[in-house]
Amino acid sequence: MPAYYLVYFLLVDALSFPRLGQWEKSAWTVPIRYRGRLFGVEHRKMGLGIFAPNLDFGARSSGTPTVQAEQDAIAIANQIRAATAAAEPYFQWRAEQAVSTSKLNVANKSDALFDRYIYFRDSFHRLTEEATRRQGERVVEESSPSANVKFTSVFVPSQALRREANWNAQAAIEAFFSWTEHAFIHLAILQGRLKTGTDVAQLAEADWKTKFKVALAVADARTKVHYDALLDLRAQVRNFVAHGAFGKRGEAFSFHTGAGAVPVLLSSEQRHRFKLNGRPAFEERTAIDQLELFLQFLWSGPCAPAQNYLSSGLPSVLTYAMDGTYTSAMQSVADMDEFVQGFIRQVDRAADMEWW
Structure with a gap:
């Protein structure tokens, strides 16, 4: 069977079949008659199905379908x-039509995206600490392929650990910006700055700078400091990835002169594609610290009430942005916590199809 909502739109909206309302563990039922026999297309807690009625007045559940009923159900499906x-x-x-209105829920994936950042960030710290702890360790291996030849190799574990730590730091930075691309949209909704599906779609397609400015007040001096720092870091990370990962500064080439080997940098500027001088390369630990400072700033200011909402996994309801519900909840952390708990109970009841 197709998705339950497509079946509902087909039968009820497009074809004007009658619809029975909510019932215990049932969201809706559409009665249909097939070759003179009555059936119900019903969305129950366990899914969508086609059911033959049990004509026993004392029955508490559907009976075992007949062979004819099963054949009819297959034909109806x-x-x-x-x-x-x-x-x-x-x-x-x-x-x-739906996207042009505020009667929409916006999926909230913030928690999973943020967990990815936390995973790589913590891995970076763990590997860095291990590298420091094993700084003086050397693994020496000797081999003698013949009587007169002897090879000695030295492996430095701390070097390999630092390399892995930097990989995790770079992954953490990318995960962080991926989270912000998503979280900024929800922050804007919670503050009443996005009220229709069209608004959300347009911001989703916009660049990171636009998302930041819609979600946060860049006119505020402290916010502007974080905006500039993150924008610079994001540009460096993006250039590193977009330019084939030749180097953090885009050092793809080098040529030899009397001064020695000179790196040529790939530039993101359209008028000047190559440079000899560019911004300093980002340092992984400093970059991670910078991200953490922004998070502390974000969740200690006017957006603090939103932290619990974003981590709850609850969708952002555009109707609540339109009618002021979110504005009231964003007044304090306590107000938002109370709202989130009530919303979770409401969602749980709906998922269990408990309508009363």
Whole structure:
């Protein structure tokens, strides 16, 4: 069967079938008659199905279907699949209509994205500490392929550990900016700055700078300091990745002169693609510290109430942005905590299809 909402739109909205309301462990039921026999297309807690009625007045559950009922249900399902495929233009129109309003929930993946940053950040610290602890360690291996030849190799564990630590730091930085791209959208919604699906879609397609400015007040001096620092770091990381990872400063070439080997840097500027001088390369520990300072700043200011909401996994409801519900909840951390707990209970009841 197609997704439950497509079946609902097909039968109820497009074809005007009657619909029965919510019932215990059931969101909706559409009664249909197939070759003179009655069936119900029903969205239950365990999923969408086609059910034959149990005509026993004392029954508390569906009975075992007959062979005929099973054959009919298969035929009905096939017709629903075919009709759903044919109704694709209608579904597309419905999606466009829905996005233009505030009657939407915006998926909140902030917690999972932030956990990825935490994982790589903690791995960086762990590997760095281990590298420091094993700084003086050397692993010496000797081999003699023949009587007159002897090879000695020395492995320095701390060097390998620092290299792995830097890999994790770079992954943490990328994960952090991935999280901010998502979190800034939800921060903007919670502050009432995005109120329709169209607003959200436009900001989602915008660059990082725009997302930051919509979510946070860059006019504030302290915010501007963090904005400039993060923007500079992001540009360096992006250039490092976008330019084939030749080097943190884009050092892809070198040529020889009387001064020695001279690096040629790839530039992101369209008018000057190559440079001999550029900004200093970012240092991993300093970059991670900078990210942590921003997080401390973010969750200690006006956006502090939003921290619990973003980590809750609850969707951002544009209706709440429109009617002022979020504005009230953002007044304090306590107000937001109370709102989140109530919202979670509401979501749990809906997931369990407990309507009363």
